[in-house]
Amino acid sequence: MNAAGAASRVPTSAQQGPHDQLTALIARRTGHPFRRPAAAYSAEAFSVFQAFCAPGEALIIDSCCGTGESTRHLAESHPRHKVVGVDQSAHRLSRAPAMPPNGLLLRADMVDVWQLMHAQGYRPDAQYMLYPNPWPKIGHVARRWPAHPVFPTVLALGGRIECRSNWRIYVEEFALAVRLLTGREASVWSFVPDPVLTPFERKYTASGHTLFRCVVDA
Numbered sequence: 465m466n467a468a469g470a471a472s473r474v475p476t477s478a479q480q481g482p483h484d485q486l487t488a489l490i491a492r493r494t495g496h497p498f499r500r501p502a503a504a505y506s507a508e509a510f511s512v513f514q515a516f517c518a519p520g521e522a523l524i525i526d527s528c529c530g531t532g533e534s535t536r537h538l539a540e541s542h543p544r545h546k547v548v549g550v551d552q553s554a555h556r557l558s559r560a561p562a563m564p565p566n567g568l569l570l571r572a573d574m575v576d577v578w579q580l581m582h583a584q585g586y587r588p589d590a591q592y593m594l595y596p597n598p599w600p601k602i603g604h605v606a607r608r609w610p611a612h613p614v615f616p617t618v619l620a621l622g623g624r625i626e627c628r629s630n631w632r633i634y635v636e637e638f639a640l641a642v643r644l645l646t647g648r649e650a651s652v653w654s655f656v657p658d659p660v661l662t663p664f665e666r667k668y669t670a671s672g673h674t675l676f677r678c679v680v681d682a
């Protein structure tokens with residue numbers, strides 16, 4: 465249920481499974497690394513990141529962390545890691561809880577942060593992609609992270625990468641993109657979160673949604 469007591473909805477889409485152009489889209493981009501100059505606000509945030517954590521330090525990334533609830537949880541449960549949550553929404557981040565000393569929240573575009581991390585030699589032990597915006601319209605496929613041109617960079621950063629969604633097709637596309645780009649097996653599982661890590665996870669659980677995840681060791 466949301467704050468108004470209404471149930472949230474599972475995304476509806478004309479797609480019945482992974483987008484039928486996803487394989488071709490990924491194949492077309494092979495050999496053409498994605499490079500886009502970082503936005504000024506992302507570059508500024510990244511200098512804070514660099515001051516907080518050096519390449520080679522044990523690191524966990526919470527991509528599109530929203531209010532940062534999951535970032536705090538991950539920082540508390542991984543005290544030997546630096547945990548960095550990144551979201552582009554100042555509004556969501558304004559509702560963030562206090563972070564422990566090994567946690568940091570930044571406002572930046574993940575596309576920039578992934579590229580900057582890779583260029584500067586960061587190799588996180590784990591990356592979380594919790595309930596990314598689903599963009600369920602067929603024509604919006606390239607806005608989903610698995611179909612985005614930056615996705616090979618996300619995989620190249622490596623570590624244990626976990627994607628969660630209440631839209632099964634999103635996680636299926638994540639698994640398909642992982643298989644295509646790395647040759648590794650990747651499967652989709654339904655699960656019951658314990659503990660609940662994020663506000664979206666809480667909302668979907670309260671609405672009775674089945675949740676899906678894919679975990680890959682990249």
Ligand SMILES: C[S@@+](CC[C@H](N)C(=O)[O-])C[C@H]1O[C@@H](n2cnc3c(N)ncnc32)[C@H](O)[C@@H]1O
Nearest residue numbers: 528529530551552553573574594595662663664
């Ligand atoms: C559905 S919310 C999920 C937030 C949080 N992970 C949770 O589960 O509660 C998706 C989040 O992705 C963020 N987001 C979308 N595109 C982004 C980007 N390019 N860079 C950083 N954050 C982004 C949005 O601001 C939003 O907070």
